[in-house]
Amino acid sequence: MEKREFIIEKSPQKEWGWLIILALFFTGSGAGAVFFALILGSVTRMLMGVILVFVGALFLLADLSRPLSGWRVILRPQSSWVSRGALGILIFFVLSILHIVSLFLHQGGWTSLSDAPWTTGPAWLIILGVFAGTTALFVAAYPGFLLGSMRAIPFWHSAIFPVLFMISGLLCGLGEIYLMPLPWEKQTWGMALVKNLSVGLVILGFILLLSLILTVRPETTRESVKLLTKGLLRAQFIAGVICGGVIGPLIILVLVFGGVVGTSLLPIAGILLTFGMLLFRYSMLRAGIYTTPV
Amino acid sequence: MRWGMVVDLKLCVGCNSCVIACKAGRGTPQGTFWNKVLEQEVGTFPEARRIFWPVRCMHCEEPACLEVCPTGATSQREDGIVMVDAKKCVGCKACILACPYEARTLWKEKTGYFGESFTPYEVVAYSDHRLGTVQKCDFCVERLDQGLKPYCVETCLTGALIFGDLDDPNSEVYLSLKQGRISFKLKEELGTKPSINYIG
Numbered sequence: 359m360e361k362r363e364f365i366i367e368k369s370p371q372k373e374w375g376w377l378i379i380l381a382l383f384f385t386g387s388g389a390g391a392v393f394f395a396l397i398l399g400s401v402t403r404m405l406m407g408v409i410l411v412f413v414g415a416l417f418l419l420a421d422l423s424r425p426l427s428g429w430r431v432i433l434r435p436q437s438s439w440v441s442r443g444a445l446g447i448l449i450f451f452v453l454s455i456l457h458i459v460s461l462f463l464h465q466g467g468w469t470s471l472s473d474a475p476w477t478t479g480p481a482w483l484i485i486l487g488v489f490a491g492t493t494a495l496f497v498a499a500y501p502g503f504l505l506g507s508m509r510a511i512p513f514w515h516s517a518i519f520p521v522l523f524m525i526s527g528l529l530c531g532l533g534e535i536y537l538m539p540l541p542w543e544k545q546t547w548g549m550a551l552v553k554n555l556s557v558g559l560v561i562l563g564f565i566l567l568l569s570l571i572l573t574v575r576p577e578t579t580r581e582s583v584k585l586l587t588k589g590l591l592r593a594q595f596i597a598g599v600i601c602g603g604v605i606g607p608l609i610i611l612v613l614v615f616g617g618v619v620g621t622s623l624l625p626i627a628g629i630l631l632t633f634g635m636l637l638f639r640y641s642m643l644r645a646g647i648y649t650t651p652v
Numbered sequence: 653m654r655w656g657m658v659v660d661l662k663l664c665v666g667c668n669s670c671v672i673a674c675k676a677g678r679g680t681p682q683g684t685f686w687n688k689v690l691e692q693e694v695g696t697f698p699e700a701r702r703i704f705w706p707v708r709c710m711h712c713e714e715p716a717c718l719e720v721c722p723t724g725a726t727s728q729r730e731d732g733i734v735m736v737d738a739k740k741c742v743g744c745k746a747c748i749l750a751c752p753y754e755a756r757t758l759w760k761e762k763t764g765y766f767g768e769s770f771t772p773y774e775v776v777a778y779s780d781h782r783l784g785t786v787q788k789c790d791f792c793v794e795r796l797d798q799g800l801k802p803y804c805v806e807t808c809l810t811g812a813l814i815f816g817d818l819d820d821p822n823s824e825v826y827l828s829l830k831q832g833r834i835s836f837k838l839k840e841e842l843g844t845k846p847s848i849n850y851i852g
Contacts, residue, residue: 364688366705373745373758423743423758423784430723430742440722440746508749509716509842651753651838652690652705 368581371511371646377421382501382639383530384414385447386523387632389497390531392454396491398548401462402540407531408454411497415447439504446500450493457483457490498527501639511646513582518570519642525563529603530635532556537628557611560631564604567638582645595641603634654732655791656818656847657805658828658835659706663812666691666704673807677792679777682765684757686789687804706813708804709734709755709789710838710846717747717756725786732818732847733791738782747786752839753846756788791815818847 388410395403419425432448435441460483479487502520509515535552543549571583586595610627613619666689674680674687687708695701711734718726718734725740726747748756762783764770770778781787792802800806805815816825829835829849837846 364690366690366692371749373748421744423760424741427723427742430725430740431744432722433724434722437719438722438746440720440744444722504746507720508746509844510750510752510754646749648754649752649839651707651755652692 366650366652368578368647368650370585370644371648374421374643374646377417379636379639379643381414381417381421382523382643383636384410384417386414386498386501386527386635386639387530387534388412388414389450389494390527390529391534392450392494392531393491393498393528394531394535394552396457396487396494397551398535398543399461399465400540400543400548401458401465403535404454404458404461406534406538407494408451408458411447411450411454418444439500439507443497443500443504446493446496450490450497453486453490453493457486460486495524499524505642505646508646510648512576512578512649514642514646515579516570516573516575518566518573522563522566522570525559525566526635526638528559529563529631532559533607533628533631533635535628536624537632539624553615557608557615560604560608560611564600564608567600567604578647578649582647585645585647586641591641591644594637595645598637599634599641602630603637606630607634653730653820654818654847655711655796656732656816656825656849657791658814658825659848659850660812660814660828661703661705661850661852663810664689664704664706665810665812666702667809669807669809670706670804670813673803674789677803679773679780680787681759681778681781682761682763684759684787686755686787705850706804707753707755707838708848709751709791710753710844710848711791712847713845714843716750716752716842716844720746720750722746729793733793733796734788735790735793736786736788738785738787741782741785743784743786745786752842752844756786758786759783 388407391407391410392404395407419428422428431444432441435445464479464483499520500523502523505511505514506516506519532552571587585591607627607630610623610630614621614623614627668689671685671687671689675685678686680686687706690705690707692703692705693700694703711732713732715726715728715734718728722744723740723742725737725742726734727737728734743758745758748758759781762778764774792800795802801815805813814825814828816823818825820826828851833851835849835851837849839846
């Protein structure tokens with residue numbers, strides 16, 4: 359039977375696909391990496407984070423139909439979250455690169471100080487670090503605001519999304535720390551703080567994900583949640599995000615920090631966190647279902 | 653002055669002539685429809701029936717597309733018509749995701765209705781459009797400026813589409829809203845304040 363074209367039905371969005379998913383993943387990961395690099399006072403990790411955000415920005419540009427006119431997206435920050443996000447990324451680049459250069463000169467090399475620079479460094483370096491950290495948090499969180507501004511997709515209209523994206527970005531940053539341990543960071547004060555933050559952040563991510571799917575909301579939103587928990591996206595969301603991206607790393611972190619198993623398992627937690635947060639972005643974008651026009 | 657439309661659902665028979673008139677008159681690219689007639693099946697046998705919903709850009713007073721546009725490509729004229737400036741559009745697709753009426757389309761591929769090469773009609777018609785930019789109904793703004801009505805309104809066989817100035821108490825569109833029948837707007841709860849009213 360021939361498909362009838364103009365039937366009223368709920369359809370998932372197809373406008374934002376893999377390029378945007380990868381863009382949000384790389385910008386979020388990079389921002390998370392920079393945030394933790396600031397805690398660790400690590401020039402190497404900051405540089406890695408900035409490169410990741412740059413790769414994400416390239417994916418954002420590649421998704422535009424007219425990438426050569428991409429500069430235009432910064433013109434409407436007064437109302438558009440696309441503009442605000444693009445401007446946020448630009449300011450992030452400027453502040454982060456300034457901080458990297460300053461930190462490099464202050465430390466006299468790539469290795470971290472035994473104490474984070476914000477406890478021992480000069481005031482201007484601390485202020486620069488605070489601003490760079492704030493923009494990193496903004497870059498991690500803004501996709502949540504961006505999705506929330508799309509009135510046609512009720513599932514994305516949730517106050518939880520900016521927090522969830524920010525936590526997800528930070529979890530990616532954690533994943534990179536555990537995935538690529540740097541020998542000179544092992545015993546630093548900052549690393550001890552990161553370890554203490556890890557378990558709390560993963561638990562917070564778990565609670566937020568649960569509240570996202572358990573909150574009772576309008577019909578179209580319930581369709582999206584059904585898609586995530588019982589529909590086509592259940593493998594990616596339940597197995598990939600909840601089990602693989604949150605519960606798995608949580609178990610490993612608790613076992614490692616409790617001294618039950620060795621630290622050799624930490625890179626596995628890193629891989630799980632990183633891959634889980636990629637799948638988180640995939641699931642959230644794919645679960646966006648349009649409200650019917652009628 | 654505010655241009656607007658009233659759609660009489662009792663008069664629409666789902667003939668799609670407005671869709672074809674728009675395609676022919678505005679020469680929209682393959683797969684792009686600036687207006688559509690959506691079909692809805694309601695009730696169960698023996699009371700089952702179909703309702704036809706002519707939909708297009710609602711030219712909202714508070715357009716969701718306008719606030720998300722990052723380049724200023726989407727703008728609103730003083731008479732309420734929401735326009736897209738193809739020269740400013742970069743194809744970010746945010747407006748497509750924001751519009752609750754699914755009224756916007758991105759022209760992605762330069763193919764014709766009869767294969768990759770264009771017919772002479774398509775060569776002329778498609779030259780008015782810009783590949784990689786978002787498109788939508790503009791109430792045939794050039795015709796309005798000449799004192800004519802949009803193609804869809806002029807073509808409607810049953811008079812289901814009534815067009816005019818919503819602020820003019822003598823206009824047909826204004827009077828049709830005051831005749832006592834129930835009128836409503838689509839997705840009013842979203843606060844977009846559409847300029848297209850439906851009477852059923």
